[in-house]
Amino acid sequence: MEQPRVVSLRAIRARDLDELPRLEPDPAEGAEATDARWRRLLAEPGVDARLVRADGEPVGTVVRQTGPAGSEITCRIHPDQQGRGIGTRAVRLFLDTQPRPVHARTATDDHASIAVLEHTGFTPVADDADGIVFRLD
Secondary structure (H helix, E strand, O other): OOOOOOEEEEEOOHHHOOOHHHHOOOOOOOHHHHHHHHHHHHHOOOEEEEEEEEOOEEEEEEEEEEEOOEEEEEEEEOHHHOOOOHHHHHHHHHHOOOOOOEEEEEOOOOHHHHHHHHHOOOEEEEEEOOEEEEEEO
């Protein structure tokens, strides 16, 4: 699959909520639950949520949540768009605007996410029941 020419980010808007279940397919969660989760997330203070676009088309999200333990980012790219370098480029763009340190967490068997984190400068700092914790200073 060919890499997109342009990867861009923009703030997630209320009108994007209908699109998010398509971008983050989770049959176990369902569209209504995905919509409710995003509405709660976007209402939280300390959340910076961006829509990832590849050549102008929405393909995923990148989010920073800040809490008592610090900042943690997540990046989700639609499965049909994975393997094109979009996640790495989106995370790099996002990190250019974020204070440090920042953490990320991924499952131990999620090799694609581990590669994105390592390519963007994160280093593993801990393993726990939820997976691997990465940090970028």
